[in-house]
Amino acid sequence: VKTSLCLLWVSSILSAPVNKERQKLLLISFDGFRWDYDRDVDTPNLDKMAKDGVKALYVTPPYLTVTSPTHFTLLTGRYIENHGVIHNMWFNTATTEKKPYYPTQFVNDWWDNGTLPIWITAQRQGLKAGSLHFPGTASSYQGQVAMVREIEPPLYNYKNETVWQDNTDKVMGWFKYQDLDFVSMYFGEPDGTGHKYGPDSPERREMVKQVDRTVGYIRQSAELHGLDNSLNIIITADHGMSTVYRNNQVEAITLYKIPGFSFKDLSFHLVDYGPSGMLLPKPGLLEKVYNALKGAHPHLHVYKKEEMPARLHFAKNDRILPIILWADPGYVINGVLQSNKGEHGFDNENMDMKPFFRAVGPAFRRNLEVEPFETVNIYPLMCHILGIQPEVNDGHLTATKHMLVTSEAPQGQVTITFCLHPKSLSSLLQDSNGIDHYVLQ
Known part of the structure; x- marks a missing residue:
């Protein structure tokens, strides 16, 4: 026996701006x-x-x-x-x-x-x-x-x-x-x-x-x-x-000075762009590069791509390289090559x-x-x-x-009744942005 649910969908239309001219x-x-x-x-x-x-x-x-x-x-x-x-x-x-x-x-x-x-x-x-x-x-x-x-x-x-x-x-x-x-x-x-x-x-x-x-x-x-x-x-x-810290204010983050790290272990890198960087280690050397950098400087954050904090939404793309670096505010990576007194690219x-x-x-x-x-x-x-x-x-x-400017009262309601299989119900409700309420019948 097929089972279906009817969904009574009542949606108040967001009131349009008081001005009627095309926006x-x-x-x-x-x-x-x-x-x-x-x-x-x-x-x-x-x-x-x-x-x-x-x-x-x-x-x-x-x-x-x-x-x-x-x-x-x-x-x-x-x-x-x-x-x-x-x-x-x-x-x-x-x-x-x-x-x-x-x-x-x-x-x-x-x-x-x-x-x-x-x-x-x-x-x-x-x-x-x-x-x-x-x-x-x-x-x-x-x-x-x-x-x-x-x-x-x-x-x-x-x-x-x-x-x-x-x-x-x-x-x-x-x-x-x-x-x-x-x-x-x-x-x-x-x-x-x-x-x-x-x-x-x-x-x-x-x-x-x-x-x-x-x-x-x-x-x-x-x-x-x-x-x-x-x-x-x-x-x-x-x-x-x-503001970027300079001269004797800080211990600079200079990658080639870090024990155990070598640019020869990389196939590609972006590390001279302010406080952020990405590394592509040569085959088989990811763990070596990662372990050399992780914890090497108190103001340098080092992550494998899959370990990136989810809140940053900066991992799930093939263009993003396997190791991601960023510095704390005020610090830049390989700053010896940069003269900026201000930078961005830090944690959002x-x-x-x-x-x-x-x-x-x-x-x-x-x-x-x-x-x-x-x-x-x-x-x-x-x-x-x-x-x-x-x-x-x-x-x-x-x-x-x-x-947004809205009228004193909603401009109208749209009521739609759906009869559907229960398996379809959850996906429909996930897409119900702007729906005020619904009733199962």
């Missing part, structure tokens, strides 16, 4: 803007944005806390092990070739790895999308690109405030004259200044003032282009920044790695400060505002939907 969305990243950078600088425009919209105390990026991987998480809502853009640098372990950040933007199969960014998803569902300088813009995904896009040229000056304003007006023109629904926009500061001078430097504080002026200019440009009633603006960052639980978050527009509530959340949750929020069905992702709308 547009601008996602902006100011690279390396730490969550507390507005605390030692006068930031009237960021302050006004918080009063007019939503501010999070901070947000938590995924690990590894470097630029391309964390930006691709913003675009996809996936942890880094799931979207596969695991590093700023493309590399080939067979040839030992590596590419720096900018050339890596043009290695298509590094990005087009099975996960679709929000530009492509939006366009497939009838919307128009664009991107200016955002990491990943140069690639195509399953043969498609953002319909309007601009990639920064080589040796680009990320600091020029006049160019920032020109780019802002260009993007607002895309919304107004080309009727785009979504644009992602990237600014390379205050990351560069934080690296060069350190996060506690007067130079960084001056750059934060420039960012704040630009936030004011962005909102002014939106108003001048007549976008007040339709454009939502989310401003965040990929990671924070931490460290407060210095947390970015900021602001949001304003007709979809958002006003003068609301919310608790911290993970940046994987920004993607489903953006999909909801745009009215598109998200791809599979690691975020949850429940983490952010309290930011």
